[in-house]
Amino acid sequence: MLVGVVLSFASPMHAQGNPTAASASASQSAMASKRFETGVVVGGDWLQATYLPLDRDALQSLDASISLRRQTWSVEAGWLRIARTLSTVQGGYVAGGPILHVGPVLFIPALGVLGGQAQASRDSTGYDWIGTAVTGHTPRYSYSSGATFGGSIGLTAEVPVYRAIGFRAVASQWFFSGSPLESDRSRTLVGAGLSIRVGR
């Protein structure tokens, strides 16, 4: 079983330039970033950026999470789906990591773990062929599914955009266990989503 670590980085907003304006701006940025460095934040991301197009009629890679933040650290739990043309990994995950402030941006590096289901179709018994001046391959898929556990390391950059709503970018690298994913255990996710602070 692999254990992943999710790193989230939050970038605090820092005031610069006119002291007054800067102070005001810094104050505003600080206040804005403070909205996400503590409390309960829910969010969701579209994570299909690194695997497009998805050559399958299925829901793309997504996650939905709820995190609890306390100034310097963040813990989040949620549901993660990683869709590939020939596989799907989805399940609940938990991740946690420090919150780093870089101006208004919060960077949250995190380590995470996931428990869920892995499904995969493998073209292990297809055949190659040769036609008239062309060659090709005819696949033959073997479908399997099973429990999987995974671990990740990731980085979330989150920036407030309006009141309790923030935009965030997510990058993570997952490694999964389970026989369906044999020899295909890593997944790289890059995506973007929204965060909403819903509680103190």
Added chain:
Amino acid sequence: MRYHISHRTLASRTGAALTAFALLSIGLSCTENLPNGPNTFSASMKIVVPHDTVIVGDSSSAQAQVTDADGHVVQGLKFDWTSADSTIVGFAAAAATDEGTSGRTRVLVARKTGRSLVTLALPDSRFVVTNVTRTETSVVGGVRVLSTHDSTLTAVNDTGVAIGAGMVRANGALVTRVSQGIRWVHLGAHVSVIGAGDTIKYVARTNGQDTLIATHDFCLVTAKCADTSVIHVSQQLTVTLSSRTFQAWSFGDSLGPTITLADRRGNGLAGTSIRFVPRTVADSGIVKVSGLLGVSNPTNGAMAVPQLIAAGNGTAHVSVLGIAPDATSIIAVDSVTEVVRQVARRVAVEPIHALESASDSIPIKQIARDARGAAIADATITTAAVGIGFSNNIWAGPTVIALFTEGTLTPTLTGLSLPQNNPLAPQIPVVVNPSIVTFVTPDSVVAGLTSFVISTQIVDSIGNLAVGKWVRFDAGLAAVGIGTTPDSVQVDGSGNMSVTWTPPNIAGLYTLTGLRGLPTPMNTLADSAGRIVLRRTMRVVPDIPSATQSTLAMSATSIAHGATAVVTITVKDKFGNIVKNAKPADFALTAAAGGGTFSAATCTLGVCTATYTAPAAAGTDSISVKILSVEILLSPIVLTIT
């Protein structure tokens, strides 16, 4: 506060939205549409070979090919190959390549002729295919007769061997190799064929020509798939003679060898024959050739053979010809020599018995005969006569009857024909048959009573009674047209012959000659020598004078008175024969009363004369002659006396 409330509300709603979104996502994610299968592919499989026919020793690369439903050739499969009879079509060791080890390519090797089902199987559960088969035919690249293509057997039961072989591939070249299942076709019935396969034996049965065709049931179509061997059966016959030299001691001896006309295995040939041909005319004079004796046996060649019949003394060379069934061709030649030397078995003077008038003579024949009775022409014979006149070494008689009634002519043989002068001949003493001639007094009969019987014993040339033989007669009268000649008479069972001969009533001597033997012409003395067994001379004398035939004649019928004339009386019997012993007393000569007178008549050889003297006065007179009171012819004659 409003913000707080607003923010709280917003947060609450957002959380609800996220929750709903999450649940929705989970729900949606249940339909993954991940591909699975297919379990199997439909495909077709085939064996690809350049050709299904492979010459023995040659190989052919076969490829296994699977085509999917789209017509694509599937790559990377592994196949299993099997041959129903790997002794006919097998597989070469798989090449150490992927193609070879996977079975995608196999090399078919033709090992011997025949057909074998090559099966290709695809042990791959992904593909729904059935095994495919292909009939591979292993053939020879031709047929060749290794033995002679043209052989001749010269004797029945001679054997020969025909060897056929198939052409197979070896080191890239076609070479002959036996044991390839050659099949022979036999055309004809002059030989019998034994065995089968590459090598067969044929046995000569009858003369003629057969053809043996070597062929093969599995042969490359474009190759020469038949080769022939022509077998001639031509018996070489030779004549084998039991002997080539013969010695005959008698004419008519039939001699000849036992002859076989057979090949060297002792088999004859139906329709053949043997012919003897004397080489020269002289040879033909020494021996004659008889017809065939016996029956030929074509099984062992024993032949019906003619015989050489001795016909002349000398040495004859005779060719012995074996004649083919076509009756003209000579197929074998040999020769025989026959020496003919007559050896006397008897010597005789023929006729061995004869009856003759003492006044007659007959020609005799001194003759020696061989064992078969043939005369020996060159025999040297001398004859001694006792009690018989013998002259010129041929004439027996005439003989003085007063001295002898039987004479003997005894021959003596000397010279080549004596047995002792031919040591190889049977030394049988020569029988001597002398000729015994019985004499009789010459017969005399009176005209009108001429018929009489003659009997005598007839003996043939070898001294036996000639029972049943015929004796022919000749009286020599046919030429003069008078009288009759007795017909032939057969000798009775006692060896006696009796003939009745009636000479004509004309006075004279008549001789009846009786001959035995063949009715051949008797133109020369030799023709009759020894054949005359009877010679009787008969004298016919006139009967008594007869007025009917006797005549009266006068030298003149007008006579002066007192003059004379001659009266002539010819005395004849009733047959007109002059009665030569007539006497004046046999007739009565008278004149009319007062007429003339006659002198005493005198008769000479039947003509009597007297002198008539006319009376003294003129007038007439009449002369009459009567025999037995009957006026003879021309009597009386009236005379005028002047």
